[in-house]
Amino acid sequence: MNVKDKIIVITGGGSGIGAAMARRFAEAGAKHIICADRNLEGAQAVAEEVGGTAFHTDVSLGADIVHLIETVEADIGPIDLFVSNAGIGLDGGVEVPDEGWQMIWDINVQAHIRAARVLVPKMLARGGGYIMSTASAAGLLAQIGSAPYSVTKHAAVSFAEWLAITHGAEGLKVSVLCPQGVATPMTAHMDTASVDKDGMLSAEAVAQDVLEAIEEERFLILPHPQVxxxxxxxxxxxxxxxxxxxxxxxxxxxxx
Incomplete structure (x- = not known):
């Protein structure tokens, strides 16, 4: 898919990879970019930069996702590309309490499911559309030090694969992004020893890989080819x- 003249929604669009994608899609000629983030100030700054729209959205809340999609489709136009990018990390293993598991599950998995629940029927009814979700290499391999992150990212990859298999022949395009270390606010606290082996990429480099993959309609996006x-x-x-x-x-x- 060529993003030129397309309406694109990016969750987690106020910083990191989401912000970098917004800038890169704008450079590639996107018609309108919606930056959705629970950090409205960040989303507004990026939206102003790319001539788009900021939206306050907490993707852990199903009602917020529905409101985002329905408002954009009603006020701006049909969503051509939905980038389900928002995510969080959570360190720990079996000691992580249920509340922590539920929080990361809602954001890293349920947010993708809830967006697709609303979008897929709309996209199929108009002949197709594109959903790209941000997972992680941890969703293909494992994340040392974090069971919740590993488990939820595996689930995110699996759901994207299911969408591609189930609805690909009907015109739905699906990609899933699985990088290793990326220099973002989320990784600012990380011990770099865990990513030094294959290198920490810039968010801008990852955004370029995403653009190329979407143009090629490639399912698996691996900014670190070693994966x-x-x-x-x-x-x-x-x-x-x-x-x-x-x-x-x-x-x-x-x-x-």
Whole structure:
């Protein structure tokens, strides 16, 4: 899909990868960009920069997602590309309480489902549309130090795959973004040892990869191409993969 003259909604559009995508899509000639974020001030700054519209949206709330989509379609026009980008991280393992799991599940998984629930019938009725979701390489591999992040990102990838399989022949295009480390406010606190191996990318570099993938209508977007090799290693020899990840975990936690 060529984004020129298209109406595009980006959740989490007030900073990080979302903001970088908004700028890149604007440069590529998008007709109108809607930056939706619970940080309205950030969304307004980016929207002003790209000549778009800011929307206060908390994607953990189903009603906010419905309101966003219905308002844009009524006041601006049919959404050509919906970028379900908002997400959060949460460190920890089995000790994370139910409240933490529910919070990250609502944002990293349910937000994609709730958006698709409203959008897919609309897009199919008009012959097609495009949904791109931001997941993570953690959704294909694993995230050391965070069970909630790993689990929810795996679920996000799986849902995107299901959408592509189920509705692709009806005209729905689907992509899922799975980067490793990206320099954003979300990763500002991160110990860089966990990403130094393959490098921390800029949000702008990732946005360029996203644009190219959407133009090619490519399902899996891997800004870190090494991830494809890791996936092959994992599928080809799971036991060896787990052993290697255990050693990497021990190194990062000082238990090697």
């Amino acid at each position: 494809a090799d890791y996936m092959k290693h994992k599928a080809g020899d799971p036991e060896r993969w787990i052993g290697g990840m255990q050693r990497w975990q021990a190194k990062l936690t000082g238990k090697a």
